[in-house]
Amino acid sequence: MKIYPDKLQGQLSREILSLYIVSGDEPLLVQESCDLIREVLKKGEFSERDLFHVDNNFDWQQVTYSNGSMSLFAEKKIIELRMSSTKPGKEGAVALTELCQSISEDNCVLLVMPRVDAATQRTKWFKTIEGLGGFIQLWPVDAKQLPRWIDNRFKRAGLTASRDAVQALVEKIEGNLLAAVQEIERMKLCSSTGRIEIDEVMGGVADSSRYDVFQLIDAALEGNTSRVVKILDGLQLEGIEPLFLNNMLAREIRNLSAMAHKIDQGQPVDAVMRSGRIWDKRKAPVAACLRRHRATDLEQMQSRLLRVDRMVKGLEVTGRAWDELASMVVELSRTMA
Known part of the structure; x- marks a missing residue:
């Protein structure tokens, strides 16, 4: 089933699914959704985590073994697959389908991949696994949405930013959300009043080696x-x-x-x-x-x-x-x- 990003926390509070698919090309949004899922799973006693990086030479038997193997201490486990592509190939498609159809009740699969296009969503293997879990599709924040998004991130950090400060940060980060969040965190540490003006933005950008x-x-x-x-x-x-x-x-x-x-x-x-x-x-x-x-x-x-x-x-x-x-x-x- 599809889960809208802003509804993910509510869904996790109601029930934990056996499979989550997190898809998107914006690293920060993907990271934050995955962090939220892992945090809830950890509270649900999923204390182990097997992490796999999937490329063209990946051995899919590793995942089958991970799903079938029992922990020495009988702890619940997250099986996390980070895919470099949305095209797993014939062997990968079969392995993913079989994995998701046979997930142990003590396991939860977290599948992280780039943005899944419409053609991939129509494939048999993807429709099968989507029907067995939750699919979170994360879209980039476009230029029109970016000022509001940055203003909300300032508020989330407990800061109030002037309109000029928000616009200055929009222009400097050029759509890079991770850079925006890092700059806001830096300004939070440096601010004594909680009020951010354009000088704080421009000074930080000029001095930061990150840029x-x-x-x-x-x-x-x-x-x-x-x-x-x-x-x-x-x-x-x-x-x-x-x-x-x-x-x-x-x-x-x-x-x-x-x-x-x-x-x-x-x-x-x-x-x-x-x-x-x-x-x-x-x-x-x-x-x-x-x-x-x-x-x-x-x-x-x-x-x-x-x-x-x-x-x-x-x-x-x-x-x-x-x-x-x-x-x-x-x-x-x-x-x-």
């Missing part, structure tokens, strides 16, 4: 490799967290990949960028990047980002997260051979 990450991504989109290398050196010296850079890259490359697929299908670039809600001043660098990289290139980068995520979290013992991220950003700025 160098946005400049890094813009330089990569533009194809300015020398600037990419310079910003990377600065970020490494400042000790920027690899996980933050990885999340920002994942968001950008996921969006680029979705647009590249549409272009490969023959859709005009301008129409694709309109549907992707690309801001006017970013259209030229985004278009340049899409001319350099095909969808297959970007899918490979998504798989590498999943591996970096595992490195940062200690689930991957080989490789260095920072080196892999730096290599990927440089590749994004260049034409693939």
